[in-house]
Amino acid sequence: MTLLQVMPDDAPEVVLLRTRDRAQIADVLLDCSVRLRSWPVRGAVEPGTANDALIELYRAEVDELCAEEGLKVTDTVQFHPEDTPQWRTRAEQARLTFLEEHRHGEDEVRFFAQGTGCFYLHVQDRVLAVVCEAGDLLSVPAGTRHWFDMGPRPDFCAIRFFEEEDGWVGDFTSDPIARSVPRLDALLAGDR
Ligand SMILES: CSCCC(=O)/C(O)=C/O
Numbered sequence: 001m002t003l004l005q006v007m008p009d010d011a012p013e014v015v016l017l018r019t020r021d022r023a024q025i026a027d028v029l030l031d032c033s034v035r036l037r038s039w040p041v042r043g044a045v046e047p048g049t050a051n052d053a054l055i056e057l058y059r060a061e062v063d064e065l066c067a068e069e070g071l072k073v074t075d076t077v078q079f080h081p082e083d084t085p086q087w088r089t090r091a092e093q094a095r096l097t098f099l100e101e102h103r104h105g106e107d108e109v110r111f112f113a114q115g116t117g118c119f120y121l122h123v124q125d126r127v128l129a130v131v132c133e134a135g136d137l138l139s140v141p142a143g144t145r146h147w148f149d150m151g152p153r154p155d156f157c158a159i160r161f162f163e164e165e166d167g168w169v170g171d172f173t174s175d176p177i178a179r180s181v182p183r184l185d186a187l188l189a190g191d192r
């Protein structure tokens with residue numbers, strides 16, 4: 001289930017809010033101009049599924065969203081865990097790519113078709129950690145400071161939407177904040 005945990009940016013060990021109530025999560029995010037919507041999930045994405053085939057599964061929703069919001073480019077990010085050293089190295093490198101605070105010149109729009117990943121949104125003096133699950137469509141406004149953790153064993157398939165070919169390029173803030181905020185595995189361990 002989707003999870004939201006809110007922390008002060010200067011004391012991330014303090015939990016201001018932790019909820020799995022979807023309506024509450026959507027409301028809190030909307031106060032920050034972040035939209036959380038749901039799409040129906042169209043079954044398991046098997047390892048080896050081509051990127052085009054994944055997008056095709058959600059063709060109706062993808063086309064509608066692109067037409068409504070002026071999004072022109074789509075791609076996918078897929079991680080299906082494997083127990084090989086090569087896979088673990090690739091996963092570690094991919095995880096590091098998104099683990100530093102950055103912002104984009106356009107909205108960050110991501111749909112989770114499968115698995116789990118956490119977006120950390122740094123809005124004013126708080127960090128909102130949004131653990132996304134299959135069916136979640138998250139839209140983060142351009143300019144929002146954020147980072148993403150796919151966890152130590154990445155297992156997710158996401159569709160990404162862009163206005164421009166280079167919409168994914170990040171402007172890194174060089175704020176080390178991401179290093180002091182609980183990562184995805186620690187956030188989920190809070191359930192135990
Ligand atoms: C969930 S897709 C991978 C993360 C990503 O695309 C991004 O831009 C993180 O900031």
Ligand SMILES: [Fe+2]
Pocket residue numbers: 104108170
């Ligand atoms: Fe991003």
Ligand code: NI
Pocket residue numbers: 102103104108146147170
């Ligand atoms: Ni980003």
